[in-house]
Amino acid sequence: MTATIIDGKAFAAQVRGQVAQHVTRLKDDHGITPGLAVVLVGADPASEVYVKSKGKMTKEVGMKSVEHRLADTTSEAELLTLIDTLNKDDTIHGILVQLPLPDHLNEDLVISAIDPAKDVDGFHISNVGLLGTGQKSMVPCTPLGCLMMLRDHHGTLSGMDAVVIGRSNIVGKPMAQLLLNDSCTVTVAHSRTKDLAAVVRRADIVIAAVGRPEMVPGDWIKPGATIIDVGINRLDAPERGEGKTRLVGDVDFDSCAKVAGAITPVPGGVGPMTIACLLANTVTACCRAHDLPEPEGLTA
Numbered sequence: 001m002t003a004t005i006i007d008g009k010a011f012a013a014q015v016r017g018q019v020a021q022h023v024t025r026l027k028d029d030h031g032i033t034p035g036l037a038v039v040l041v042g043a044d045p046a047s048e049v050y051v052k053s054k055g056k057m058t059k060e061v062g063m064k065s066v067e068h069r070l071a072d073t074t075s076e077a078e079l080l081t082l083i084d085t086l087n088k089d090d091t092i093h094g095i096l097v098q099l100p101l102p103d104h105l106n107e108d109l110v111i112s113a114i115d116p117a118k119d120v121d122g123f124h125i126s127n128v129g130l131l132g133t134g135q136k137s138m139v140p141c142t143p144l145g146c147l148m149m150l151r152d153h154h155g156t157l158s159g160m161d162a163v164v165i166g167r168s169n170i171v172g173k174p175m176a177q178l179l180l181n182d183s184c185t186v187t188v189a190h191s192r193t194k195d196l197a198a199v200v201r202r203a204d205i206v207i208a209a210v211g212r213p214e215m216v217p218g219d220w221i222k223p224g225a226t227i228i229d230v231g232i233n234r235l236d237a238p239e240r241g242e243g244k245t246r247l248v249g250d251v252d253f254d255s256c257a258k259v260a261g262a263i264t265p266v267p268g269g270v271g272p273m274t275i276a277c278l279l280a281n282t283v284t285a286c287c288r289a290h291d292l293p294e295p296e297g298l299t300a
Contacts, residue, residue, distance in 0.1 A: 003227075003260040006149055012272035015148065015298065019279045020061040022295045026286065027062070034286035035064035036094040036120065036278075037086050041079065041105065042072030047098045054096075057275055063282060064091060072102045079105060080113050087115040093289055094120035094282035117288065120281040122174065131177050131300075136288075138281055139300045143175040145273025146207060146228045147182070147300060153226060153262055158183040163200050165189045165216065165250070166209035171230055175207050178300055196220075208250035218255030227256055227263040230270050 026032045036058050040051045051067065058065035068082060079097075086095050095118045101107050111119070116126040122140035130137030150157055162184040166172035172188060179186045189199050190210070200206055200220040206227045208216050213233035221227065231250030240246065249266030257263050264270055280298035287294050 003257045004153075004262040005257075006153060006226075006228075006262050006264045006269065008145075008149065008264055008269040008272045011149055011152065012145075012276040015273070015276040015280060016057065016061055018295065018298060019276070019283055022283045022287075022298070023062040026283075026292070030290065030292065032286065032290060033062070033064050033091070034094070034282050035066065035089075035092040036096065036282045037066040037068065037089075037092045039068045039070065039079070039082065039086075039095070039097045041070045041074050041098070042102050044098075044100065047100075051098055054275055054278065057279060058282075061279055063279065066092065074102075074105075076105055076109070079110060083110070083113045087113075087118065090289075092118065093286040094118055094278075096121050096278065118285055120278055120285055122281070123170070128169070128174070131174060131181075134181055138285065139178065140170060140174045141274045141277040141281060142171050142230060142270060143178050144277040144281070144300055145270055146175060146230065147178045148277070148297075149228065149264065149270075149273065150205065150226065151182075156182075157205070160184050160204040161187075161202060162205040162207065163187045163189055163203035164207045164209065165196070165200065166207075166211070166230070168209065171207075171209040175209065179205070179207075181300065206251075210250050212250055213248050214250070214252040216251040216256065218252060218257075218259045221256050221259040223259055224261040225259075227251055227260045228270060229253070229264050229266050232266060232271060 038051055055065045086092050095114050111123045116124045119138050122138040127137040162179045164172050164176045167188050167190045176186045176188045197220045209230035229249035229251045233248050234245045237244045237246040247267050284294050284299050
């Protein structure tokens with residue numbers, strides 16, 4: 001058996017297409033343009049690339065894109081003042097402060113300063129609480145992307161046995177919550193889980209989000225299971241030339257693909273969905289702000 005490859009790149013392009021249609025409708029029918037503001041403090045190279053990509057895709061779907069690039073010496077007070085200004089700006093529906101922040105800035109304080117209705121990353125404690133109690137919230141982009149791919153592949157997830165490996169606030173915990181809300185039976189496993197192989201082996205759905213390269217081998221996988229690999233790990237690849245690297249996920253793709261029913265590749269799986277879901281969240285936030293119907297298929 002060879003697993004179906006879930007093409008995140010193609011699916012993300014489809015989601016961006018849906019977002020663009022909603023944006024056009026909002027403009028034509030209501031004279032509203034969804035706006036996303038991204039705040040980058042300092043010059044972290046990975047963050048720079050990510051922010052550039054976000055800005056490009058925001059414009060491509062017809063949304064207003066605003067970037068605030070601040071020096072790494074920016075004070076907490078200055079950053080909080082900017083967030084306050086964006087909170088009050090009716091043309092901005094989504095605010096994203098790119099993490100990580102420089103060490104002298106308190107991430108929790110900064111995130112909690114964002115209006116929860118504009119928190120398109122879904123990290124505000126109010127959104128975490130709303131998601132945890134099954135209420136309408138802004139949902140973190142990566143877990144939302146994983147959920148969309150699972151729903152697309154399976155139709156319904158009701159009654160399926162899901163194991164989430166990893167308990168981070170950004171992926172593991174909200175992922176478990178979303179799967180529960182879709183009526184899965186959910187186990188959250190982690191580095192301290194006893195007999196992790198046996199826990200994973202019973203799952204119909206495996207979400208690997210632990211940040212350890214190729215940690216999950218094929219003999220941990222139940223035949224026919226669906227694997228969503230959230231990991232992005234860079235390994236040295238001397239066979240490609242001096243100083244070259246390659247990207248791998250948290251599962252050993254080759255051995256897992258021989259057993260699984262479906263699997264996401266790395267790269268080209270979950271990664272592209274994260275930005276697509278950021279755009280989807282911004283449209284959702286815009287619709288909620290104006291009491292308009294939320295975009296179908298783009299929310300949890």
